[in-house]
Amino acid sequence: GVFEKKINLKDAISEISNTKEKITAQLIVSGATQKAKRTRAISILNSIFGFSIGLKSEFGRNILDCFVETKDIKKELLNLVKILGAGGLIFVPMDKKSEFAEELEKFLIENGIKVKAFLKPDKKTFEDFKSGNLDALIGMVTTRSPLVRGIDLPARIRYAIFGGVPKFVVRIKIEEFHPTKWLMLLNNLQQAIKEEYKKEYQLLVANLIKIKTLNTEQLEAVRKALAENKNLEGFLEFVRKVALSGLEFFKKILKDEDILKAIRESPTISFSEREGEYSFLIPDSIAYIQASGRTSRLYIGGVTKGLSVVIIDEKKAFNSLKKDLSYFEDIEWKNLKEIDLKKVIEEIDEDRKKVLLSLEDKLRVEETKIALKTRLFIVESPTKVKTIARFFGKPAKKRYEGLIVNEVFGANSLLIITSSKGHITDLSEEEGFFGVEVKETFIPYNEPIRKCAVCGKEIEENEKECACGSKKFTDSKPRIEVLREIASLVDEVIIGTDPDSEGERIAFDLCLLLKPFNKNIKRARFHEVTKKEIHRVLENLEDFDLNLVKAQLVRRIEDRWIGFSISPVLWMVFKNKRLSAGRVQTPVLGWVVERTKKLKEKEELISLKLENGLQLQFRAKKGTYQKISKEGFVEIKKVKTFKEEISPLPPFTTDTFISALTSLLKIDAGEAMQIAQKLFESGLITYHRTPSTTVSSAGISIAKEYIFSNFGEELFKARKWETEGAHECIRPTKAIDSQKLRNLIGLKILRFPVPFTEREMRAYDLIFKRFIASQMKPSKVEKIKFKILAGGQEKEFEFVNKVLEEGFSKIFKLQEKNILALKEGKTKILESKKKTVPVFYPFTYSEIVSMMKEKGIGRPSTYAKILEILKRRKYVKEVKKSMLVSTVLGRKVFEFSQQNFSKYLHEQTTKKLEEDMDSVETGKKKFEEVLREIFVQVKEIIKNNLEKGVEYPNLSLVRF
Structure with a gap:
């Protein structure tokens, strides 16, 4: 039974532990397949030795990617081989078929080139090329080709030539139905799909992703x-229906003249x-990376330089290849005719000489870039570790001992990432x-932090139980x-x-803890988790910013002192040791308390449908609806139609993002920040805790690329949205919209360490559209403005009547009323209804966060945390969707705090403290000076409380 299995598992774990202690040697295993990873034997070895199988990395590319245009591929290819010499790989695109490879072989041999087609594994041909008996090999450019994936000869392979853009043909035919190829085609067609077909397109993409794992037998x-x-029957019937719907969709869109x-x-x-049959050429970007990668390999001197030349046979296919590659590689394409080819060949050959010397163990130490340098790279989260390792x-x-590390080879080191x-x-x-x-200065005493053993949340002071209900805690000492x-x-x-300052504090704590064990500790700061950015920071390491550390220390010490000095009073008065007070949480609680008091006030929400077709909704005092119903008409006055230019909103900052996402998804602020954290750590967006709207030049380039490609250059308008500080706005890291992201994930062109939920996809879509809109031209609209007199109440309305000239409204649709003509005078009411509603609604998360930003209390890193504390203390509760009201306890605690501690917990006091912390962060104010001011206040609080009989531990160190 289950009990016996548990006993057996415990015995097995105990035996593994005992076996580990006896291990004194190292085991090195090398193989050519990953299939072993799923076997029981490997699982046992993983448990005993504490490792998992890794793959040999491509180590980055040191390749000059070039293109050349020609009318005669064969002649151009022959000319290139004669110039570049021996050691080449020649690739033929799949759309040209293997017959073209054989034609090339014959043509080149006739012209004095020693070459052979390598269309399937052939040991003799391979050895002939390796030994120099053959100048070049010819193969197909596909991920299954033996020439693409099976050759690693850093001393021999110098260049790759593509006799045409790497691509294959997709035909819309029943007998050629293939889910993955259709997905690639739909990905290519995305920007041509009209709005009316978008939902059908999205459904087809989603269904093709579900069935793309079909094996050959099922497909047939x-x-x-x-x-x-x-x-x-079953799953195959679902596949058949998806295929039929796909065929119908393609037929429909390819009859639409606008799409064509x-x-x-x-x-x-x-x-x-x-003859009514459509064929599409789809670039094979993965095959290009793998094939060109044969020219640039790792050796003890670094990564060899390689040359890749694409002979363009189809311009559109080449443009598509470049676009696809940009999603996962930063390649700078060069026109072959504009480079110094002689110099490039010299650099390539110099590297090959070094490879040969290294094989003979004759390479001088100063010529090597890799000297077994090992680097421990510490980041904050396991997700970020996985993203960077990939x-x-x-x-x-x-x-x-419970800490998982990822080991990878960089271009010049072994990186141990955790x-x-x-x-x-x-x-x-x-x-x-x-x-x-507390002496002449302030010296904090740190200890390992406590976390919940079940959910991993940090456990606050005096807490005996986690919010998840667990009472099992761990501390960070073993880590x-x-x-x-x-x-x-x-x-x-x-x-x-x-x-940010919180990240700097964590970094500095780690530095202090590790310094006795390694003197060589550096800081890496990155605002996006992308390949380019990580490579950049690893080559440009920095020192620690002590001003940021001091600012965060002030924040933490102030929070501790205020909390520990006031909270015991709350415990004594309310007989509840879970209560707390704070400079930020108390003013925010006050806002919620005051709004909750006003919820009983009611008014009417009136909806009217008029004879002229106009539908209006407005709020009015009680009794207005009765008067309107009795009159049976409204009077329209002061109608004005005018033109206006509407500009887009700036990109998101933390507060505006939380406001927008909590409103869109009806979630709390904490959930919004968790979603943003996941998007950031997966490399999709820039750092999400930011007060800045500033857009970098890299961000402007991303927007430009997307707008030019999807809307045309006339709609692009670069804006920096500059604000003070080094931070940047929240923006996407690539020119990939949410639908393209779904496509690329479905095709496994983009892979992420964790899957994305629909909410996370919608959040990314929101960030992407807001950012792209911020870099587009204003939209010109016609507005209509008028007043109505109804039931003795005058109400004013203003609408966008219609869009006259598209701008950012191309991506962020504006709601148009399309009122043809609106005449002044009395108009009959056709339909009317009334709803009694509160004059004031409970605050939403978005409103509270906006107020915190507006009033200058709290910071991007604390907005969500403050609201979470208020909920955890049961001071506020959530009603409906993402709305907050105060509880009886919350009201009483706030009122008590106001009566006894308003001097210390007032909005203005908190705002001044936030400004002081900013001054510490920028070096304008000393942290000791700010702490001294806080210390005086805290002593005053404690002295007053001691007189009331409040007890405090460890006060002998301070005079009162």
């Missing part, structure tokens, strides 16, 4: 059923029509004055010990926590 069965018009025009005019869609290939994973899992220390509750030694052990074994420690 479906094709046969389609050809014979027969039904199938868009396809013909598109710079990236290649298609042809013959930039360097498939990582090998190891487990050190996470601190957030804060690793916090102020002591026992030492000093509430965790701080610290493991990090110290690894740090002592590496050449360098790099700390890459978040680029």
Whole structure:
């Protein structure tokens, strides 16, 4: 039974633990397949040795990617081989078929080139090329080609030539139905799809993603059923229906003249029509990366330089290839005729000489870039670890006492990547004055932080139970010990926590903890988790910013001192040790309390449908509806039609993002920030805790690329939206909209460490559209403005009547009224209804966060946290969707705090403190000066409380 299985599992774990202790040797396993990863034997070895199988990485590319245009591919190819010499790979696109490869072989041999087609694995041909008996090999450019995936000869392979753009043909035919190829085609066609077909397009994409794992046998069965018009059963019947709906969709859109025009005019869609049959050319970007990658390989001197030349046979296909590659590689294409080819060849050959010397162990040390340098790279979260590790290939994973590390090879080092899992220390509750030694200066005492063993949340002071209900806590001491052990074994420690004051504090804590074990510790700051950015920061490491650290220390010490000085009073009065007060949480609680008091006030929400077709809704005092019903008409006055230019909103900051997303998804602020965190750590958006709307030049380039491609250059208008500070707005890291993202994930062109939910996709869509709109021209509209007199009440209305000239409204649709003519005078009411509603609604998360930003209390990193604390303390509760009201306890605590501590917890006091912290962050004010002011206030609070009989621990260190 289950009990016996548990006993057996415990025995097995105990035996593994005992076996580990006896291991004194290292085991190195090398193989050519990943299939072993799923076997029981490998699982047992993983448990014993604490590792997982990794893949050999491509180590980055050191390739000059070039193109050349010609009318004669064969002659151009012959000319290139003669110039470049031996050591080449020649690739033929799949649309030209293997016959063209054989034609090339014959043509080149006739012209004195020693070459052979390598269309299937052939040991003799391989050895002839390796030994120099052959100048070049010819193969097909597909991920299944032996020339693309099976050759690693850094000393021999110097260049790759593509006899045409890497691509294949997709035909809309039953007998060629293939889910993955159709997905690739739909991905190519996306920008040509009209709004009326969008939902159908999205459904087809979603269904094709569900069925793309079909094996060959299943695919043939479906094709046969389609050809014979027969039904199938179960999953295969679903596949058959998806295929039929796909065929119908393609037929429909390819009869639409607007779509055909868009396809013909598109710079990236290649298609042809013959006797009603449509064929499309789809670029094979993955095959290009793998094939060209044969020219640039890792050796002890670094990564060899390679040359890749694409002979363009189809301009649109080449444009499409460049676009697809931009989603996962940063390639700068060069025209072959504009480069110094002689110099490039010299650099390539110099590297090959070094490879040969290294094979003979004759390469001088100063000529090597890799000298077994090891680097421990610490970030905050496991998700970020996975994202970064994937930039360097498939990582090998190891487990050190519960801490998982990913090992990968960079271009010049072995990177050991792991996470601190957030804060690793916090102020002591026992030492000093509430965790701080107070003398001429202020010295914080830190200790390992406590976290819930079940959900991983940090446990606050005096809490005996986590919000999830668990009473099992762990501290970070074992994690610290493991990090110290690894740090002592590496050449360098790099700390890459978040680029704000909180991230700097975590980084500095880690630095202090690891410094005795490794003196070489550096800081890496990145505002986006992308391959380009990570490579950049690893080459440009920085020192720690002590001003940021001090600002965060002020924030934490102030929070601790105020909390520990006021909270005991609340515990005594309310007999509840879960209560707390704070400089930010108390004013925010006050807003909710005051709004809750006003909820009983009611008014009427009146909806009218008029004889002229106009539908209006407005609020009015009680009794207005009765008067309107009695009159039976409204009077329209002061009608004015005018033109106006509407500008887009700036990109998101933390507060505007929380406001928008909580309103859109009806979620709380904490959930909104969790979604943003996941998008950031997966590399899709820039850092999400930011007060700035500033757009970098890289951001403007992303917007420009997308707008030019999808709407035309006339709608692009670059804006920097500059604000003070080094931060940037929240924006996408690539020119990929949410539908394209779905397509690329479905095709496995883009892979992420964690799957995305529909909510996360909608959040990304919101960020993307807001950012792109911010870089588009204003929209010119016709507005209509008028007043109505109804039931003795005068109400004013203003609408966008119609869009006259598109701008950002192309991506953010404006609601148009389309009122043809509106005459002044009395108009009969056809329909009317009334609803009694509150004059004031409860605050939403978005409104509270906006108020915090507007009033200058709280910071991007604390907005969500403050609201979470208020909910956890049961001061406020959520009603309906994302609305907050105060509880009886919340009202009483606030009123008590106002009566006794308003001087210290007032909005203005909090705002001044936030400004002081900003001054510490910028170096304008000393942190000791700010803490001294706070200390005086805290002493005053405690002295007054002691007189009322409140008890405090550890006060002997301070005079009162």
